[in-house]
């Protein structure tokens with residue numbers, strides 16, 4: 001085994017920007033949703049932005065930097081069991097660990113469900129999701145109920161779990177995960193592990209994928225006759 005330790009690029013710039021833009025957008029969505037009134041204009045715009053971000057992240061999970069790809073971090077049963085028995089390899093501790101992988105997938109899924117249900121939500125006062133006219137009133141009632149109750153609670157729960165897990169790793173396991181999500185690198189890992197490519201070509205590709213996500217979000221909004229942004 002190569003014992004040389006190095007500084008390794010784990011989170012490429014597009015993954016980091018995705019993460020912090022998602023954090024700001026979700027916080028703003030919660031605030032605007034609670035404030036209501038005119039702030040709902042922003043709630044809908046931000047929802048459209050988050051849809052674009054999610055589409056980007058799914059595509060980036062296929063073609064993005066090595067450690068951001070689903071095939072790198074989503075574990076099979078054997079890898080998960082080995083990790084749970086404390087027999088994980090070093091690579092399990094470099095990117096998302098096998099348990100963290102499920103929390104990432106869970107967060108993306110729950111945020112996706114929240115955006116998806118928002119498209120069909122109607123507050124029966126001034127504001128409605130862009131696609132309510134495409135479905136029956138029963139579906140609108142179901143989506144509205146999900147968006148305002150379970151969807152919201154699950155989202156808050158998964159975010160709380162995410163932050164508690166980060167605190168647990170930092171304070172109990174003395175493993176600081178946050179710096180790598182800021183500057184991109186893990187320090188003191190084996191030099192033979194692959195780095196995430198993070199050059200200008202990758203960043204340009206990320207911009208194209210984000211534009212594709214934004215295009216798709218605008219198209220979804222236009223289906224209901226709305227113009228979106």
Ligand code: HEM
Pocket residue numbers: 015018019022023024026027057068095096097100104107108159162163166177178179181
């Ligand atoms: C609205 C709140 C938040 C949401 C929705 C959220 C969502 C996510 C998502 C989706 C990922 C996976 C990133 C990817 O692979 O694309 C992630 C990872 C991460 N997040 Fe957050 N996050 C939130 C708040 C925070 C906060 C407040 C911090 C720190 C101050 C933070 C630090 C991190 C770190 C360090 C990782 C990487 C964890 C690892 O190494 O496995 N997040 N977050």
